[in-house]
Amino acid sequence: MIRALYDWTIRLADHPRALWALGAVSFVESSFFPIPPDVLMIPMIIARPSRAWLIATVALVTSVLGGLFGYFIGAVLWDAVGQPILEFYGKTDAAGVFSERFNHYGAWAVLIAGITPFPFKVITIVSGWTGLSLPVFIISAIVARGFRFFIVAGLLWKFGAPIRDFIERRLGLMFTVFMLLLIGGFALVKYL
Numbered sequence: 001m002i003r004a005l006y007d008w009t010i011r012l013a014d015h016p017r018a019l020w021a022l023g024a025v026s027f028v029e030s031s032f033f034p035i036p037p038d039v040l041m042i043p044m045i046i047a048r049p050s051r052a053w054l055i056a057t058v059a060l061v062t063s064v065l066g067g068l069f070g071y072f073i074g075a076v077l078w079d080a081v082g083q084p085i086l087e088f089y090g091k092t093d094a095a096g097v098f099s100e101r102f103n104h105y106g107a108w109a110v111l112i113a114g115i116t117p118f119p120f121k122v123i124t125i126v127s128g129w130t131g132l133s134l135p136v137f138i139i140s141a142i143v144a145r146g147f148r149f150f151i152v153a154g155l156l157w158k159f160g161a162p163i164r165d166f167i168e169r170r171l172g173l174m175f176t177v178f179m180l181l182l183i184g185g186f187a188l189v190k191y192l
Contacts, residue, residue, distance in 0.1 A: 082129055
């Protein structure tokens with residue numbers, strides 16, 4: 001089953017509309033969707049290493065735009081949309097205390113969440129809710145997401161063939177590691 005899903009993802013990654021799909025996933029992941037864009041980005045680069053930089057750029061631009069939408073949710077739609085999303089992640093109680101200190105360390109929060117498996121959407125929404133300076137938010141998001149996506153793209157571009165071989169020979173292990181990182185990111189949100 002995992003092999004069939006992997007093969008399907010690799011075929012999808014080479015589809016003419018794959019960049020559009022990556023852009024859509026990257027946008028919604030930064031504002032409310034739980035699945036990170038790496039799910040599409042990594043197979044896309046493995047399938048077509050020559051497009052690594054274009055793929056990373058699409059992920060970066062759409063992720064920052066999605067982050068701005070998350071910021072908008074927090075700033076304008078907090079009661080209707082933002083609060084239910086934070087309730088889903090179990091963060092509403094901590095949000096009040098968090099907002100008092102957030103703007104002081106907001107740039108660092110955006111940087112850390114943008115690079116790590118921590119759900120970026122939580123930080124984008126809280127940034128809008130607490131009124132973090134928009135220029136600080138945008139610059140931090142560009143630096144963090146650019147670092148994350150271009151490091152992945154660079155490693156896959158440089159070492160793509162051996163990495164693809166490694167992934168394909170250890171598909172079950174790679175799937176397990178990915179799921180542990182994803183679940184770990186959500187658990188981290190729950191207990192912070």
